[in-house]
Amino acid sequence: GENVEQHPSTLSVQEGDSAVIKCTYSDSASNYFPWYKQELGKGPQLIIDIRSNVGEKKDQRIAVTLNKTAKHFSLHITETQPEDSAVYFCAASPYNQGGKLIFGQGTELSVKP
Amino acid sequence: GAVVSQHPSWVICKSGTSVKIECRSLDFQATTMFWYRQFPKQSLMLMATSNEGSKATYEQGVEKDKFLINHASLTLSTLTVTSAHPEDSSFYICSARDRGSQYFGPGTRLTVL
Numbered sequence: 079g080e081n082v083e084q085h086p087s088t089l090s091v092q093e094g095d096s097a098v099i100k101c102t103y104s105d106s107a108s109n110y111f112p113w114y115k116q117e118l119g120k121g122p123q124l125i126i127d128i129r130s131n132v133g134e135k136k137d138q139r140i141a142v143t144l145n146k147t148a149k150h151f152s153l154h155i156t157e158t159q160p161e162d163s164a165v166y167f168c169a170a171s172p173y174n175q176g177g178k179l180i181f182g183q184g185t186e187l188s189v190k191p
Numbered sequence: 192g193a194v195v196s197q198h199p200s201w202v203i204c205k206s207g208t209s210v211k212i213e214c215r216s217l218d219f220q221a222t223t224m225f226w227y228r229q230f231p232k233q234s235l236m237l238m239a240t241s242n243e244g245s246k247a248t249y250e251q252g253v254e255k256d257k258f259l260i261n262h263a264s265l266t267l268s269t270l271t272v273t274s275a276h277p278e279d280s281s282f283y284i285c286s287a288r289d290r291g292s293q294y295f296g297p298g299t300r301l302t303v304l
Contacts, residue, residue, distance in 0.1 A: 112293060121284050121295040122235070124192055129291075167234060176223060176248070177288050181234045 080105040080172045084182025091158050092190055099185045101168035102150040110171035112179070113142060113153045115164045122167060126153070158189045193219050193289035197296035204275055205304055211271045212299045214285030220265035221287035226258075229282040229298075241268040275303045 081104040091097050103111075109130040114122035128135045128142045128151065135142050139158075144151040155162055165186050169179040194217040204210050214224055222243045227235040239260055240248040247260035257279075259271040268287075272279055284298040 110291070114295070119298075119300075121195075121197075121297040124292060124294055127292055171293075176240050176242075177293065178225060178237055178240055179235075179286075179293060180237070183234050 080108055080170055080180040082168060082170050082180050082182040084168050084185060086185060087183065088186045088188070090188045090190065093158060093160060095158055097153075097155045097158050097162070097187055097189075099153045099166055099168070099187075100150060101152070101170075101182045102148075103170040103180075104149065105170070105172050106146070106149060107173040108170040109173050110177075111142070111144060111151045112169050112171075113140075114167045114169070116167060116184075117164045125166075155187075158187075160189050160191050163187055163189045192292070193217075193287070193294045195285065195287050195294050195296040197285055197299050199299060200297060201300040201302070203302045203304065206276050207274055209271055209273045210275055210301060211269055212283055212285075212301075214268045214270070214287070214296055216266045216287045216289070219287075219289040221268075221289065222265060224262060224268040224285055224287045225293070226260065226268075226270050227284045227286065227295075229284060231282075235284065238270075272301065275301070277303045279303050 084101045112127035116122045141154040165184045168182040196215045198213045224241040226238045238253045241262040243262045249255045262268040286295040
């Protein structure tokens, strides 16, 4: 089955710097890759997603890149702000399995003012 | 994005009792909903896929007789934890798909004494 590895587990950056979180997946048939932000005690919030027919997607300060050949995808946050501090999860959706998501282990991002 | 609600947001119960958690899609219809479980500082683990009008599909290792799922309408899925024990204490989160993207509810914190 699908397996998703996420790195780093913790990331500390200075306000205004960029943050990059990377994930690799094992099932080459996976075709949907969302990223979620989770604040303490709350449910995950979808921040951006990408499908396997697209290499890059951007939404304001957030971008995701996908390399299907290498089976990895990355989240890029530019001009980080203290309110970006949270746990970020990547996920992969295996093809033809009803849309279920397999999650990475999470990255705790801390943005220092 | 689409909105998913959960009720209750937290519940405390005695060991041996049953607890029902509701998951609703507020502004869209969802033929498929998902139930996840999350322990502190860990990732989300898929428990089961809830299908409207049919039986749920459980992930390996999840007891279907303990975690009863009912998806009676296109906007409501319920998870009942039967004969709850302290080891069932966790954060339960549901999600639903809208136009290919998956949105999560705010979660339910279950504490079994």
